[in-house]
Amino acid sequence: xxxxxxxxAKLFYPELxxxxxxxxxxxxxxxxxxxxxxxxxxxAGVLAALYFVSVQAPVDGTAFxxxxxxxxxxxFFKIVIxxxxxxVQLFSLQSAExxxxxxxxxxxxALLTALALGMCLMAGASNMLMMYLALELTSITSYLxxxxxxxxxxxxxxxxxxxxxxxxxSGMMLYGxxxxxxxxxxxxxxxxxxxxxxxxxxxxxxxxxxILITVGFGYKISAVPFHFWTPDVYExxxxxxxxxxxxxxxxxxxxxxxxxxxxxxxxxIMGGQETGAWAMLGGFEWNEVLAVLAVLSMTLGNLVALxxxxxxxxxxYSSIAHAGYMLLGVVTMSPEGVSAVMIYxxxxxxxxxxxxxxxxxxxxxxGSEEMSAYAGLGQRSPFIGxxxxxxxxSLTGIPPTAGFVGKLYIFSALIGAKMIxxxxxxxxxxxxxxxxxVRILKxxxxxxxxxxxxxxxxxxxxxxxxxxxxxxxxxxGLYFGPLVEYAQAxxxxxxxxx
Amino acid sequence: xxxxxxxxxxxAAVTLGSAAVVVFSRNIIYSAFALLFTFFGVAGFYxxxxxxxxxxxxxxxxxxxxxxxxxxxxxxTNKVVxxxxxxxxxxxGVAMVxxxxxxxxxxxxxxxxxxxxxxxxxxxxxxxxxxGTMMMTSYLLPFEVASVVLLVALIGAxxxxxxxxxxxxxx
Numbered sequence: 001x002x003x004x005x006x007x008x009a010k011l012f013y014p015e016l017x018x019x020x021x022x023x024x025x026x027x028x029x030x031x032x033x034x035x036x037x038x039x040x041x042x043x044a045g046v047l048a049a050l051y052f053v054s055v056q057a058p059v060d061g062t063a064f065x066x067x068x069x070x071x072x073x074x075x076f077f078k079i080v081i082x083x084x085x086x087x088v089q090l091f092s093l094q095s096a097e098x099x100x101x102x103x104x105x106x107x108x109x110a111l112l113t114a115l116a117l118g119m120c121l122m123a124g125a126s127n128m129l130m131m132y133l134a135l136e137l138t139s140i141t142s143y144l145x146x147x148x149x150x151x152x153x154x155x156x157x158x159x160x161x162x163x164x165x166x167x168x169x170s171g172m173m174l175y176g177x178x179x180x181x182x183x184x185x186x187x188x189x190x191x192x193x194x195x196x197x198x199x200x201x202x203x204x205x206x207x208x209x210x211i212l213i214t215v216g217f218g219y220k221i222s223a224v225p226f227h228f229w230t231p232d233v234y235e236x237x238x239x240x241x242x243x244x245x246x247x248x249x250x251x252x253x254x255x256x257x258x259x260x261x262x263x264x265x266x267x268x269i270m271g272g273q274e275t276g277a278w279a280m281l282g283g284f285e286w287n288e289v290l291a292v293l294a295v296l297s298m299t300l301g302n303l304v305a306l307x308x309x310x311x312x313x314x315x316x317y318s319s320i321a322h323a324g325y326m327l328l329g330v331v332t333m334s335p336e337g338v339s340a341v342m343i344y345x346x347x348x349x350x351x352x353x354x355x356x357x358x359x360x361x362x363x364x365x366x367g368s369e370e371m372s373a374y375a376g377l378g379q380r381s382p383f384i385g386x387x388x389x390x391x392x393x394s395l396t397g398i399p400p401t402a403g404f405v406g407k408l409y410i411f412s413a414l415i416g417a418k419m420i421x422x423x424x425x426x427x428x429x430x431x432x433x434x435x436x437x438v439r440i441l442k443x444x445x446x447x448x449x450x451x452x453x454x455x456x457x458x459x460x461x462x463x464x465x466x467x468x469x470x471x472x473x474x475x476x477g478l479y480f481g482p483l484v485e486y487a488q489a490x491x492x493x494x495x496x497x498x
Numbered sequence: 499x500x501x502x503x504x505x506x507x508x509x510a511a512v513t514l515g516s517a518a519v520v521v522f523s524r525n526i527i528y529s530a531f532a533l534l535f536t537f538f539g540v541a542g543f544y545x546x547x548x549x550x551x552x553x554x555x556x557x558x559x560x561x562x563x564x565x566x567x568x569x570x571x572x573x574x575t576n577k578v579v580x581x582x583x584x585x586x587x588x589x590x591g592v593a594m595v596x597x598x599x600x601x602x603x604x605x606x607x608x609x610x611x612x613x614x615x616x617x618x619x620x621x622x623x624x625x626x627x628x629x630g631t632m633m634m635t636s637y638l639l640p641f642e643v644a645s646v647v648l649l650v651a652l653i654g655a656x657x658x659x660x661x662x663x664x665x666x667x668x669x
Contacts, residue, residue, distance in 0.1 A: 065637075
């Protein structure tokens with residue numbers, strides 16, 4: 001057993017780096033109150049983890065007695081998660097909102113690394129016990145970070161709502177897991193798959209358990225109808241945390257969900273169908289459940305976003321809609337669909353973090369997240385105006401921005417799977433989303449600034465940060481070959497014959 | 499009906515009865531005390547299932563630790579905070595229909611299900627030793643991750659509840 005654990009530890013370096021950084025930042029917080037120092041220490045941990053992920057040998061395997069799968073799929077998602085965390089850590093160094101709280105900055109930075117650890121574990125978990133633990137680590141850390149600026153009333157409210165919804169969702173997921181365990185006597189998804197494949201399992205009980213587990217996933221990726229917490233939490237939490245939740249925590253949820261459905265319910269012995277789609281185990285088409293969730297998420301997210309005047313709320317509903325688009329990729333149940341989701345996440349990382357960064361800059365300088373604060377922004381600060389325009393066009397999916405590439409691959413995977421109806425719904429939804437994104441643009445360029453709306457310049461780090469997010473958003477729209485190739489090479493999930 | 503069956507129904511009655519008191523009592527202190535019996539009943543199930551170590555842990559940690567803390571918390575905050583803690587019910591009618599439908603569906607499905615069971619002869623006389631070995635071997639990772647989860651929760655609890663001293667001095 002010991003040699004196996006030592007062997008496993010070698011595959012576990014990224015998570016180990018995060019754990020060490022977490023403990024180090026906590027201890028450093030006892031000595032120093034310097035928020036820059038603890039922030040940099042946390043960033044060093046995340047960078048180290050990124051390094052270890054990128055140098056990992058491109059082989060598939062599992063670690064710690066099948067608890068964690070270490071494969072191309074988990075490596076890809078870990079890179080997305082860690083990159084998002086790193087960018088948010090950079091935001092946090094600049095955020096004026098966070099400076100308002102004098103104490104607990106070390107805790108803030110430590111919890112960010114713990115959150116990254118939880119999300120990396122979610123991306124790799126291949127045992128339902130491990131999935132639940134990773135989900136809880138991510139959730140508990142997110143509750144705390146959402147309520148970090150607790151002097152602000154809506155931050156405390158956001159944290160409390162998040163706790164209540166999260167507790168219910170993870171309780172239901174745990175109930176579902178316990179039912180699956182009762183049916184199969186196994187917790188790791190490979191043995192569960194084998195037990196299900198033997199055909200001795202009551203279908204209705206399995207459907208009940210699967211739906212309960214889907215509640216947990218749906219809550220994490222904020223898909224309708226499990227989205228109720230999203231607008232309130234996104235509005236109340238500090239902007240940095242909102243940005244991280246909208247990208248990284250969604251990516252972790254998607255990674256865990258895809259792995260769960262791909263391994264547990266797929267017919268691994270029969271392999272794929274002619275179209276390249278996965279064959280599902282007897283009797284129940286899980287992708288139909290996911291298709292319903294996807295359509296609901298897109299439609300409701302986009303329609304409700306039309307009425308929002310608070311930018312954080314608007315982006316919250318937009319992120320629900322984007323979860324819907326990405327779910328479409330999962331619905332195809334094909335390698336093309338999964339790699340499309342992966343491409344979408346890289347694109348989404350830059351454009352969504354970019355939009356949230358602009359919201360943070362404007363909120364720091366004007367003290368408001370309302371639509372009215374953006375009136376005349378194009379004249380007052382042309383660079384921010386142009387940057388926001390590009391991020392919003394990219395979120396809509398208009399070429400030549402990166403968002404177009406993301407949607408293109410999702411829709412072409414759907415066409416490959418002959419799901420034309422879903423393509424039509426997705427395209428119609430993109431048109432609806434154009435309306436509310438353009439509303440912001442109209443405010444920025446066609447409306448005159450309110451009297452007293454000061455002209456504000458940007459400091460050098462702020463310009464650099466904007467460029468860091470802006471350049472990939474444009475570049476990936478024009479030159480996306482390497483990203484696509486890397487994503488398509490990374491769809492290998494351990495235990496799945498390709 | 500064997501002796502085991504009698505004991506099972508006894509514990510089931512204790513657990514469900516006291517759980518009902520927890521939910522329906524209007525006095526939150528009664529609820530907290532009733533929870534004591536719920537936890538006790540669950541510990542009884544663990545014993546019946548041959549999980550001796552978990553049964554003892556349940557008694558020590560839930561009944562002996564967490565619940566005492568909870569009762570203290572309820573009794574102290576009840577007096578300090580002048581606002582009454584609400585423990586009433588809203589929309590009782592709708593909730594009743596939804597809950598009974600859900601419960602009926604789940605009960606029906608469970609009744610029809612063939613659960614995977616192990617023969618009773620496989621029961622070990624004691625489970626503590628094997629549990630310890632498994633925690634250090636095949637379940638090492640969850641065991642360690644659980645410690646990180648607890649550390650995060652501890653730090654978070656301190657972070658949320660601690661007074662911001664700099665703000666007070668300024669005031």
